[in-house]
Amino acid sequence: MKWANIRLFIINFWCNVTTLKTFYLLYSIFILLTAFATVGGIKNHITQNNIRQEHQIKARQSWEANPDKHPHRMAHFGTFAFRISPSLGIFDYGLESFTGNMVFLEAHRQNSVNFSEATFSTGMLRFGELNLALLLQLVVPLILFFIGFSSIAADRENGTLKILLSQGATWKEILFGKSIGLFAISMLFFIPILLIVIIALMVFGDQTINDFRWLRLLIIGLGCLTFLFIVSSLTIVVSTNSSTSKNALLRLLGIWLLLVVLLPKSAQAMGNYWFPTPSKLAFQSTIEKEAIQKGDSHNPNDPHYNALRDSVLKVHNVSKVTDLPFNYSGFVMREGEKITSTLYKKHHSKLVNIYKSQNDVTRFSSFVNPFTAIKQLSMTMAGTDFSSYIDFQNKADDYRYQLAQTMNELQMEYISPKKESGSEGKTHVVGHEHWKEFQDFKHKPMAFSNSIKEAFPALISMLLWTIGAFGLLLFTSKRAKAI
């Protein structure tokens, strides 16, 4: 295998493609689509984040505007957590449209994250959304198929292949040369998108957040590069193995349909079928039941709370809760919050594990489907994937817990022990300066190390696919026939 020969094939391939008029037509359409997707992506990203940030501030203002009141009222006044879309969401929407944007945080209750784009959309949304990642991961492969399908099959049909081989070129040189040539063409599509994303990140990305965005982009970029190489070599291999160029094209399109439409959809459907999600009622009532077993703060004769009360009374050497140095009702609520939160956490992580099992069918299908591999990789790195969403949910719930417990502690400290229950009125109150002291929720993106962990199977499968692509080229070079 001589590099000089390979280079010849690369240059030849490049020239052949770039002299075609249809190529420029295709290219201009692609650039137009890219422009459309860029404008849409940036606009959507900015409007959505602005809306959410404005509302985060608005919600905060009304929190801080509260007068002196009983802390438990504040625990129920609650606040909202808004999910901020990561700056790489400009590139890859991922699950953005299907995950909720806002959750109400209050004491005792874990509310659902509401108002996803999908809840306000018609069934049309399932056709997909145009974004840069979709262009790079679905459309560019298709274009590469169209450009490369005849590269070897046509040479065979018109007899050029025989001449090439008889003049001393080897199969290896031809296959590698053409694959790299096609890969070089794909750079014409890849580089503009990469530049756009870099500029968009510099101009529109929130520079105050340290989310490792450049490292993330680097990984996405490298992933896309390997992906495009895999697609290029796959195209050349199929073209080599097909008797006519028509067959090659049909096969490639068949592969595209299978890998892009059918396989991902059936993988997720299988996951959903095998690991059914419990109903909301079943989920909630299990927690409710277990919480009652642990201790029911509403029940005056509950053994758990009675034992608690007796031990507290004993420690402080008093006979009535009203003689304690702190507000006992706040203490009980703190205990109750701890019990229900722990239970909720336990069951919620069980639920998330069910979701994960559902998604694992898709995640691991990336070992047979490079399209899924790159999609998983770019979604995870962009921070628009499932795990980033769950990370938001967990962070919001941790904040909720902090909020509830801080209010309970304020109650224990500042509300008179004589006030046994109830939270209305102007007498037993805490100064409003405490509301400001409690920091607002700020959505921080998922840690980079967690993203890497999440993307690990996709990374490995990309690596295997690269090795596989080389192997396939070598294997084909041994088996290929000139006629």
Place this chain on the structure above:
Amino acid sequence: MILYKLFLQQCIRSKEVWISLLLITLLGVIGIIIGNKHLERQQEAIAEVKTYQEQHFDRQVSLHNENLGLLLYYAKFAYINNLNPLSGLSIGQADVNPTVKRITIKTFEGQKYDTDLVNPMNLQSGNLDLSFVIIYLFPLLVIVLTFNLLSEETETGTWRLVVIQAKSKLGFIIPKLLIRLMLLYVVLIFLFFIAKLILNLSLNFQFFWMLGLSMLYVLFWFTLTFFIISFKKSSGFNALLLLSVWLVLIVFIPAGINSYISSKYPVPEALNTAIAQRDGYHVKWDTDKLATVKKFYKHYPQFKKYGYPTDGFWLWYYAMQQMGDDDSKKERDALNEKIKLREQISKQIASVIPNMHLQLVFNQLAGTGMSQQMDYLEATDVFHEKLRLFFYPKIFEGKHADTIDWNQFTPEYYKAQIALQPLQGLATLIIASVVMLLISIPMMRRL
């Protein structure tokens, strides 16, 4: 007749045709099974709610018999959007939006948009239901069956023989196309028959409407391929062009439109409403009690007789809760308007694109469309109001919980209304097919 028989034999002689027909039938059946699973899961959820609700009230009554106000703070009443069996064919928005709602008589806005437990990955990938098979995959099959209908004859050299022997060239092509169309219709009818058996569908208007629309949709794709093959280009060219058309119509245009709608019409009103209802209620804890109760009586003059008690708690409490809804009315109306606007725009755009149009009409017929979800939410609001009006006087009078017959509160059901103008549903597909035929007429002469 012999001609048709020969054409049929010619068509089904090919292995590829058999394989693709079998494949699509298989996928169709899988789609039906998935739809059925979705319905089964809803039925399971309903059964759970039924048994739970009884115990739930028993427990609440035993805990808070003397305190009806507190009881109703906890008590949840189920209101169920009972899915039409047809939604097994087109799951639509029934996976994003909860179909079993359990609500308290507190502020409605705070509960209205609560979501079910859903995995966003499942939502994004969408359901592999029969509507998907029909909308995405049947056109591909049409392409596979017809792309080389003419070019094959030219490429194998038989076209000249045909031209000499046949009375008319069109009379040769049309039967060939019709045979293939009939084959696909057989598959379609077979799938709908299977669906009827598995999903226990009644053979009503909506069922035949769906079947008819599917048939029209397949016909549209036939007219489209007819137009393209009548250019008499090579098989490879035809295949390429047809698949590009498929891609543009089914993947790119809808994707572009979705991006357009979501960036052009964002929904900040939803967040406004959420904050407004929270503040509407909670701020009342700190404002004048009397003013709140007065506002409440303005809404419900019939309760004025309960006066302005200074010691009672629950009248004031539920008046405050009521304010969560009343004070967020402006934001709520804006939200509803925005959602309606979005739906209207979607519908308008979809009405010129057959596949998107078909998806929306399918959802409409199955009762799983966006507007039907809004209707369900409105009906839930009515249900909520009914509960309020029932319980408010009892709470204000300080009645004990055991004076109420709780058995009457079994889950209530909502049935989606199907408001569809027959012509509206058909027009797009018929017009699209006719347009395709019209523009192919000049081509036919040159065959």
